[in-house]
Amino acid sequence: MNVVIIEDEDRTARQLERLLNRYDPTIRVLLQLPSIKKAVDWFSQQQHPPVDLVFMDIHLEDGLAFGIFEQIKFNLPVIFTTAYDEYMLKAFKVNSIDYLLKPVDYEELVAAMEKFKTLRNQPAMPDLNALLAFMQQPQSASYKERFMISIGTRIHSVEVADIAYFYSEEKATFLITKNGQLLPLEFSLDQLSGQLNPAHFFRVNRQFIVARNAIQSIHAYSAGKLKLDLQPASRHEVFVSMSRLSEFKDWLGR
Known part of the structure; x- marks a missing residue:
């Protein structure tokens, strides 16, 4: 087959x-x-x-x-x-x-x-x-409200409202809280996309999902790309991919 x-x-x-x-x-x-x-x-x-x-x-x-x-x-x-x-x-x-x-x-x-x-x-x-x-059709979806994260013998409870963004790196996924705490996740970004309220989170590229209120500023970049400054600051440059640019602008305007 x-x-x-x-x-x-x-x-x-x-x-x-x-x-x-x-x-x-x-x-x-x-x-x-x-x-x-x-x-x-x-x-x-x-x-x-x-x-x-x-x-x-x-x-x-x-x-x-x-x-x-x-x-x-x-x-x-x-x-x-x-x-x-x-x-x-x-x-x-x-x-x-x-x-x-x-x-x-x-x-x-x-x-x-x-x-x-x-x-x-x-x-x-x-x-x-x-x-x-x-x-x-409008859907009355049920989205994640918190993540339970095990690190060693400790379990961290993180409210989704306290998360600034998610990113993937070297086949691992992390979340960054609004106070700058970095925690590992067992979900891929693709899996997270279906668990997060799209009114508050947007996947700007293959590496980042960002919360609306974590976007500090937006800069026009070469070839029509947009660069985002996040709070807390990311150690990676964050760009909105060309394929998601139009959808991102619509999302910001809602």
């Missing part, structure tokens, strides 16, 4: 590949595609190996994965992966094979693969109209 993984986080893609190999060592992951553009380019080629199944993250580095279906004819069965809370997954379950909540659980992967095998002769297309209509 040939599989393509559309996922912008290498660590998540590697973990998914390990789980697939555990389920069936004969499964061949052809490649990982991190963006809408690269997925559209690859699947638009006249010659590429046959694909039996696609695992697709919803949030990619250049937008929502549904943009792939809007640009090319895509008739392959899809198992979506997402960091959304489980109550949203049930609403999303339309005509795709399945949805898996990140971090992907092995037993849930097995169930999804067995479902795929059952439906293999009748590959299901995602009902994009239903998906997009649901995403545009």
Whole structure:
């Protein structure tokens, strides 16, 4: 069986590949595609190996994965992966094979693969109209209010309201509190995106999620980029990525 993984986080893609190999060592992951553009380019080629199944993250580095279906004819069965809370997954379950909540659980992967095998002769297309209509509806979402963090024998309770920003570095994730405390997290930024209230937090690039009230100043930079000064100050320069610039401006104006 040939599989393509559309996922912008290498660590998540590697973990998914390990789980697939555990389920069936004969499964061949052809490649990982991190963006809408690269997925559209690859699947638009006249010659590429046959694909039996696609695992697709919803949030990619250049937008929502549904943009792939809007640009090319895509008739392959899809198992979506997402960091959304489980109550949203049930609403999303339309005509795709399945949805898996990140971090992907092995037993849930097995169930999804067995479902795929059952439906293999009748590959299901995602009902994009239903998906997009649901995403545009106001949702009474339940977001994280605190994080419980274990360091050695101590457990730290951190209110989300006290967090200035999150960042990733060398495959690790950290939060910075408003008073400058740095604490490690077991979540990836992709997972955090579905747990934080988007009215207060925004993922400005692949490395940073920032709180609105942590942005001290914004500077115009070369090539239309924006540079952020955060409080507390970050030891890394923080830029708003080009793919998120328009959305970031809209977010600031709300």
